[in-house]
Amino acid sequence: MKVKRKRVFEQVSEALRRSRCVGLVGPRQCGKSTLAREFAQSTSSTVFDLEDPTAEARLLDPKLALEPLRGLVVIDEVQRRPDLMPLLRVLLDRDPLPARFLLLGSASPELIRSASESLAGRIEFIEMRGFTLDEIGDVHARRLWCRGGFPLSYLAASDMDSLKWRNAFLQAFVERDLRLLGVDLPSVSVRRFLTMIAHYHGQTWNASEVGRSLQLAHTTVKRYLDILTGALLIRQLPPWFANVGKRLVKAPKVYLRDTGLLHALLGLPRMEDIESHPILGASWEGFALETVLAWRSEPSAYFWATYSGAELDLCWMGGRRPIGVEFKYTSHPAVTKSMRVALDDLGLGHLYVVHPGHGVFPLAEEITAAGLSDLKAVLEKKSF
16 A cells, blocks of 8 residues: 655655755654655655665765765755765855755754754755645544554554554664663663653643652653654643633643554554543544644644633634634534633634544534544635
8 A cells, every 4th residue: 555645745845946955854764765765756866875884985075975966965864964964055055056955864853953053044844744644545544543654553464563563663762762862761761751651642741740750850851851852752732821811721731743652652552442441532632633733734833721621722823813623532522611711712713623523514603513534624725
């Protein structure tokens, strides 16, 4: 089964048209190299994979190797060679420009900071994730939710094969990647930390509570969470602050960005296991949240909650007034008091109640119910 990554392909194509250099970042195994090979086949290009010893040897003298090239130059795993950034700045400043560069890298704060500093004004970043609902189709939504979007996990022959791949991915991430990113805990403690995050999935984060469990300072716990966020494994959804005269929740909500990894950490290989587990509602909320954010490419997304119990799962600024989204794992969505409070207190332009079914229908004035697979067309039609 081949899954077309049309949306990401078009994003990269447009970025290469307007920018001298494009950085395609994302977690390992999300499909960056496969996408780059598609570009290499469709245009005149030169590819360097820095995990290939041959490519490394070709770049022993990078100026000699890169300066004569024309067309598109693809450098995969570029985070392995931060020393290339100053040279790339010089090459990108040539006029006329003989070559554009596509840099692929596993997301890390160091890579993005290094490229942003050295290539300021020359590079455009695009974030890539695993398969999304619009890419695989609504008929496979439950499989995507269960297994997550990493291609090798989603395309595995069985749920158990998928789970084994995800556990191997987590083990490699814990033992190799996180150490390179500055997490110096023993592997067992890191796995425990990730499992604790899985139990917090969809809840507000309490660094002090987690720190006490791991016997770490809350500042250290926050730093580790920030590292995982920078690696695009975790999403910290910040709170929306509004002057409504109420006590607002100010801690972020945390999500495992890939629900397949969430289910692996909790030992849930099949949909039947997920549906009988207390994480069911929060798991679907995280899946739906990531789906909507992938469609919107929303740079600034928030949640809103008060200590009196009113909350909104997702909101962003849509024109002059914010847009709200509430995720409900139910076949019969209905208006709640919390939705009314959010609509009034935040002055929402519209509130969407997203559910796993199908169809779009009004629930009340400025409140619309929409199936997750239907929401993309609704948002595009509104053009917020």
